[in-house]
Every structure is written in structure tokens, then in C-alpha cells.
Amino acid sequence: MKRSYVGVIGMCAILLLNIIFTQxxxxxxxxxxxxxxxxxxxxxxxxxxIAILIYKKESRKGGRISG
Amino acid sequence: xxxRNGKIPKKDDNYTHxxxxxxxxxxxxxxxxxxxxxxxxxxxVASLPWGGIAAKELMGLADKEYPRQKIxxxxxxxxxxxxxxxxxxxxxxxxxxxxxxxxFVAYQNACTHLRCPVYWVKDEQEMICPCHHGKFDAETGAPxxxxxxxxxxxxxxxxxxxxxxxxxxxxxxx
Ligand code: FES
Numbered sequence: 758m759k760r761s762y763v764g765v766i767g768m769c770a771i772l773l774l775n776i777i778f779t780q781x782x783x784x785x786x787x788x789x790x791x792x793x794x795x796x797x798x799x800x801x802x803x804x805x806x807i808a809i810l811i812y813k814k815e816s817r818k819g820g821r822i823s824g
Numbered sequence: 825x826x827x828r829n830g831k832i833p834k835k836d837d838n839y840t841h842x843x844x845x846x847x848x849x850x851x852x853x854x855x856x857x858x859x860x861x862x863x864x865x866x867x868x869v870a871s872l873p874w875g876g877i878a879a880k881e882l883m884g885l886a887d888k889e890y891p892r893q894k895i896x897x898x899x900x901x902x903x904x905x906x907x908x909x910x911x912x913x914x915x916x917x918x919x920x921x922x923x924x925x926x927x928f929v930a931y932q933n934a935c936t937h938l939r940c941p942v943y944w945v946k947d948e949q950e951m952i953c954p955c956h957h958g959k960f961d962a963e964t965g966a967p968x969x970x971x972x973x974x975x976x977x978x979x980x981x982x983x984x985x986x987x988x989x990x991x992x993x994x995x996x997x998x
Contacts (some may be wrong), residue, residue: 768856769860772860772863782874783874786877788974802871803862805865805867812861816833
């Protein structure tokens with residue numbers, strides 16, 4: 758079955774962004790830049806519903822997915 | 825029929841790993857998507873406490889003033905020597921160094937790399953972290969070698985009546 762990889766690539770991007778922003782978050786926390794910490798926390802939280810959205814879309818489109 | 829049932833095929837004739845599950849080591853597209861979506865959730869939840877503490881700090885709720893704390897008597901620390909103490913809480917190890925007759929510096933000595941305790945090495949006039957050979961400048965607390973990137977938090981000290989006191993922890997300049 759041939760399908761586009763948009764969903765998978767999007768998911769990988771989410772994972773990458775999560776890792777990047779988590780690292781920034783921790784570093785800025787120790788640097789006591791608390792505004793930056795709040796921004797990064799917000800981004801990490803927003804990324805979760807986006808991931809769910811991509812997941813939902815992908816499973817709807819795919820129906821039964823064969824391995 | 826009966827004899828066939830009693831026979832165990834050769835490839836299944838073992839006691840230790842006789843469970844067969846198809847593709848148990850394989851991950852399909854949906855499995856991958858599920859794992860990453862779950863990971864995103866974990867990242868989101870894990871960010872919360874950091875954000876919470878940051879918000880608390882920003883609202884000034886965490887701005888506690890610590891009572892000044894005696895570190896040592898002047899006569900107990902020679903020029904070029906160091907003493908360890910804890911400030912502000914008993915879990916925050918710190919290091920006081922007497923650089924000159926009337927020059928004292930103090931830092932929280934948890935290394936800014938992975939929090940190993942940093943020592944004052946008199947012969948090299950540097951603070952050294954034994955874990956991965958991080959080095960810090962004694963005058964400023966800035967990292968000069970090794971993995972650490974962030975300066976050690978400085979503690980403001982005060983000499984008063986023959987003793988040295990820790991007053992507060994200096995914030996990083998934003
Ligand atoms: S913990 Fe100090 S250099 Fe790694």
C-alpha cells in the first residue's frame with residue numbers, strides 16, 4: 758500500500774521540537790531566565806495536542822493499517 | 825491423529841522460549857505514531873513543574889530573604905585557602921575562598937555541568953570539578969575549561985568583626 762509520509766514526517770518533527778525545547782527549557786531555567794522558561798513550557802504543551810491531531814488524522818486516513 | 829498430536833515439531837521443541845508471537849519485534853506505522861504522540865504527552869507533562877517554578881519566581885513568591893549566616897572566623901582561613909559551607913539551605917553546598925588579605929569570594933559549588941562538587945585547588949589558583957575536569961575562574965565563577973557553560977552562582981559575603989558571613993545568592997544578570 759502506497760501512502761504519503763506526511764504524517765510520519767510531521768510526527769518526527771514534533772519529536773525533534775520537543776527535544777530541542779526541553780533542552781532549552783532546562784538550560785534557561787538554570788540561567789534564571791524565567792520568562793523564557795514559561796515560553797518553552799507553553800510550546801511543549803502546545804506540541805502535545807498537535808501530535809494527537811496528526812495521529813488522529815493519520816489513523817482516519819489509513820483505516821486498517823498493515824504493518 | 826493421536827500420534828500426530830503427541831509430536832512436537834522440532835523447531836518448537838524447547839522449554840525456555842516456546843512462545844511464538846508474530847512480528848513481536850516490529851513496529852508499524854500506527855505503533856510509531858502512538859509512541860511519538862505518547863512521548864509528546866510525556867514531554868508536555870514533564871515541562872509543567874519547570875514552568876510552575878518559573879511562574880512562582882516571576883510572581884516573586886520565591887523571593888525569600890535568608891538570614892545572613894556565619895561561615896567561618898577570619899583566623900581560621902589563611903590567604904589562598906578555602907572552606908566549604910552550605911548556603912542558603914543545608915543542601916546547597918558552597919565554597920568560600922580567601923584570594924587576598926581582604927578579598928573573599930564564595931560560590932555555590934555544585935558544578936554547572938552535572939552538579940559534582942567543585943574544589944579549590946590552591947596550587948593552580950582555580951576551582952576544579954573532578955568529574956569531567958571542568959575549571960572555573962575563582963574571581964568571577966565563570967567556566968574556563970571543560971564541559972560547564974554556566975558560571976557558578978556567586979554568594980555575596982561580608983566580613984564583620986573577625987568573621988565572614990554569607991549574605992545572599994547573587995542572581996544571574998539577565
Ligand atoms: S560535573 Fe563538573 S565537569 Fe562534569
